[in-house]
């Protein structure tokens with residue numbers, strides 16, 4: 478195909494946005510735009526935005542703000558704000574970014590092609606924040622734009638019905654809708670044929686996959702994906718603790734490709750705070766799920782999300798969260814200071830916590846978790862683990878003389894999602910190899926491939 482211009486896509490936020498940006502790239506491709514990593518070459522710039530926290534939102538505005546000057550020199554440049562901030566701001570985005578051409582909401586992606594055509598023929602300041610029930614079915618199947626990737630995300634559902642009081646997702650991504658199993662299996666089969674080895678299935682609450690549509694359940698979907706030839710590993714995110722079923726636990730235990738790792742966001746260790754967050758479970762119910770999981774899958778790696786400094790959080794509530802980390806000993810955590818989102822109910826709660834206090838608590842929590850992350854990593858030393866090769870790694874470790882050995886340092890991931898660095902002469906992206914783990918650090922493991 479002959480291209481008539483270049484497209485630069487900047488993605489902020491979660492894995493779902495990464496997947497969405499690939500879809501946008503495909504639409505741009507079919508409209509004559511070649512993807513570029515060089516912003517200066519761009520004829521169209523798309524910023525795929527995130528509004529989960531204030532900082533992510535500011536990042537979008539500051540990125541797009543840079544183009545005011547560039548557009549003066551390059552008037553044909555089209556600038557697009559896509560995704561969650563676009564959905565949230567609508568028309569108002571033009572007040573903050575006057576040179577913006579398109580505001581493309583989260584459910585408008587299937588109409589993006591038509592919008593580009595309209596802008597190219599002179600239409601100005603287009604806003605599309607309308608609903609759509611067919612979100613992914615109407616979009617092109619993912620292609621391997623990034624040929625160097627052995628791992629890909631596939632979104633299986635959109636939106637959320639849970640309305641946690643801190644969260645904007647139900648407002649910017651709409652109500653929960655699931656894709657058909659056929660379209661998911663078709664897309665993954667296609668990806669497998671293109672060389673992808675690992676799939677991460679994405680949804681805000683994968684446990685309720687297909688329930689509204691009266692389709693197969695999430696564990697049944699996992700079983701179908703497990704049958705796809707060429708796929709070595711299946712991951713998924715995110716599970717909601719209130720809906721984590723025994724069937725899902727059995728699926729993790731029994732399906733050979735489903736990784737022995739679960740990301741299960743707890744958000745807080747205090748029952749009072751969990752209630753104010755509208756999470757729908759208690760600390761005890763969460764612990765019960767973890768115990769069931771560990772009974773069936775004793776070596777399972779666990780990760781979680783935590784918010785500190787939620788309104789009403791006292792020192793005791795925060796200590797409950799610290800103690801929960803001590804009790805469960807997660808392999809890793811994602812921790813955030815609570816960020817006020819005006820469309821979410823918690824913004825109106827009294828007793829907001831001072832920013833400095835939130836930062837202090839966050840630092841305390843992260844410091845405690847570092848101990849457990851390193852401990853869990855050290856437990857891997859001496860083990861022989863299957864590692865899916867992801868590519869070359871930048872950091873050199875352990876004083877190994879790569880040049881003298883005619884080797885390169887590569888990196889890959891274990892089933893438990895830990896990064897492993899290793900020396901190698903002939904492994905390539907997508908290989909699954911056995912590595913003897915020799916050293917462990919806070920952020921990664923180090924070892925040698927067997928037989929080298």
Ligand code: 5AD
Pocket residue numbers: 529530643644645742744782783784813814815816817818
């Ligand atoms: N402030 C801070 N963190 C948030 N998250 C969601 N909303 C907010 C907010 N308003 C976190 C939750 C969620 C993760 C994706 O982002 O921990 O699980």
Ligand code: SF4
Pocket residue numbers: 637638639640641644645646647681682717
């Ligand atoms: Fe947000 Fe809660 Fe839905 Fe997760 S489950 S997307 S935190 S509302």
